Amino acid sequence: MLNQSPSLDRVFHALADPTRLALVERLGRGAAPVSALAEPLAMSLPAVLQHLNVLEGAGLVRSEKRGRVRTCALQTEALDRLDAWLAAQRSEWEQRLDRLTAYLDALGDADA
Amino acid sequence: MLNQSPSLDRVFHALADPTRLALVERLGRGAAPVSALAEPLAMSLPAVLQHLNVLEGAGLVRSEKRGRVRTCALQTEALDRLDAWLAAQRSEWEQRLDRLTAYLDALGDADA
DNA sequence: CGATTGGTTAAGCATATGCCTAACTAATCG
DNA sequence: CGATTAGTTAGGCATATGCTTAACCAATCG
Numbered sequence: 001m002l003n004q005s006p007s008l009d010r011v012f013h014a015l016a017d018p019t020r021l022a023l024v025e026r027l028g029r030g031a032a033p034v035s036a037l038a039e040p041l042a043m044s045l046p047a048v049l050q051h052l053n054v055l056e057g058a059g060l061v062r063s064e065k066r067g068r069v070r071t072c073a074l075q076t077e078a079l080d081r082l083d084a085w086l087a088a089q090r091s092e093w094e095q096r097l098d099r100l101t102a103y104l105d106a107l108g109d110a111d112a
Numbered sequence: 113m114l115n116q117s118p119s120l121d122r123v124f125h126a127l128a129d130p131t132r133l134a135l136v137e138r139l140g141r142g143a144a145p146v147s148a149l150a151e152p153l154a155m156s157l158p159a160v161l162q163h164l165n166v167l168e169g170a171g172l173v174r175s176e177k178r179g180r181v182r183t184c185a186l187q188t189e190a191l192d193r194l195d196a197w198l199a200a201q202r203s204e205w206e207q208r209l210d211r212l213t214a215y216l217d218a219l220g221d222a223d224a
Numbered sequence: 225c226g227a228t229t230g231g232t233t234a235a236g237c238a239t240a241t242g243c244c245t246a247a248c249t250a251a252t253c254g
Numbered sequence: 255c256g257a258t259t260a261g262t263t264a265g266g267c268a269t270a271t272g273c274t275t276a277a278c279c280a281a282t283c284g
Contacts, residue, residue, distance in 0.1 A: 009130045016125035017242085028204045035260065047243055049262070054241095068251045068260045074205060079198060086195050092140045093186060129272085147230060159273055161232070166271095180230050180281045 006059045008085055011078055014058035019043070020051045024060060024074065031073035118171045120197055123190050126170035131155070132163045136172060136186065143185035 015021055023037060038048040052072060055061040059078040063070050127133055135149060150160040164184060167173040171190040175182050 007130075009128055009133050012124050012133070013128035016121055016128040018119075018121045019242090021121050021124070025201070025204075028201050030208065033260080043242090044244060045261070046245085046263085050242075065261085068249095070261070076202075076205065079201060083195075083198050083202075086191060086198070089137070089140050089191060090188075090195075092137075093188065096142065131272090145230080155272090156274060157231075158233085158275085162272075177231090180279095182231070 005081070006057065006078075008081065011058045011060065011082055014054050014060055017051065017054075019048075020055055023048075023051060023055060027061065027072060027074040031071055033069045033071050037072060117193070118169065118190075120193065123170045123172065123194055126166050126172055129163065129166075131160075132167055135160075135163060135167060139173060139184060139186040143183055145181045145183050149184060 015024065019041060022041070026032070026037060026040075034048065034052065035045070037052070038045050041048055052061060052063070056063060056072075059075055061072050062075045063072040065071075127136065131153060134153070138144070138149060138152075146160065146164065147157070149164070150157050153160055164173060164175070168175060168184075171187055173184050174187045175184040177183075
C-alpha cells in the first residue's frame with residue numbers, strides 16, 4: 001500500500017529530524033543504496049532503515065529492490081507540495097496591505 | 113535569550129504538528145491574542161501555550177505582552193529560510209542532467 | 225478592595241520516537 | 255553447498271511529546 005499523498009504535517013514531520021534531513025540532502029545529489037546512505041551516519045543500519053521508512057511513508061523517498069540491493073531516490077513531488085504550501089502562506093500574508101501595521105493595531109488595541 | 117536563527121530541522125519540527133500548522137496558517141491571516149488562537153482548537157489553554165512556545169522557539173512566531181494580553185504574529189523570516197532551503201535542494205537536483213536516468217543507472221548497475 | 229479575565233507554571237501521565245542488539249532471510253560468491 | 259553480503263524484523267529501553275488538571279499571578283472592572 002503506497003502512500004499517495006501524505007498530509008503536509010507528515011512531510012514536515014519526516015524532515016524534522018537532522019538525520020532524515022541529511023538523508024534528503026544526500027539523496028538530492030543522486031540515488032543510492034541503503035548501505036551507502038548509512039555509511040556516513042553514526043548509527044546502526046536498522047536505525048537508518050527506520051528513517052528511510054519514515055521518509056518513504058511521507059512520500060519524500062521512493063525505493064526499489066534489485067537482487068539484494070535497495071536503491072533509494074528522492075521523490076521531488078513531496079517537496080513540490082511543500083513549496084506550494086509555502087507559496088500559499090506567503091500570498092496570504094503578503095496580501096495584507098501592511099502586516100506590521102496590522103500587528104501594531106492588534107497590539108495597541110487596548111491602548112486607546 | 114532569544115533564539116536568533118534556529119536550525120532548519122527545528123523549524124520543520126515546529127511545523128510537524130497539525131495543531132501548530134493550523135496556528136501558523138491562522139497567524140498568516142493576521143496577528144491575534146493567545147485566547148483567540150486557542151478558541152477554535154479542541155484543547156486546553158496550556159496546551160496551546162506549549163505549541164506557541166515551540167513555534168516561538170523555532171522563530172516562526174513572535175509575541176508581545178501588553179497589559180494582560182499576549183499578541184502573537186507570524187515571523188515570516190523563518191518561512192523564508194525554509195523557502196531558501198527548498199530552492200537550494202531543487203537547484204541541486206535540477207542540475208543533474210537527467211535524474212531519472214541517474215536513478216535507473218543506479219538501479220541497473222548490477223544488471224549488466 | 226474583591227471578583228473576573230488572560231495567561232502562566234507545575235506536575236503527571238500515556239504514547240511516540242530514536243536508538244540499540246540479536247536473530248533471521250535472501251541473494252551472490254567460491 | 256557453505257560463507258558472505260545487504261537488508262529486514264523483533265524486542266526493548268530511554269527520552270521526548272502532547273495533553274490534562276490544579277494552582278497561581280497580574281491586570282482590569284465594579
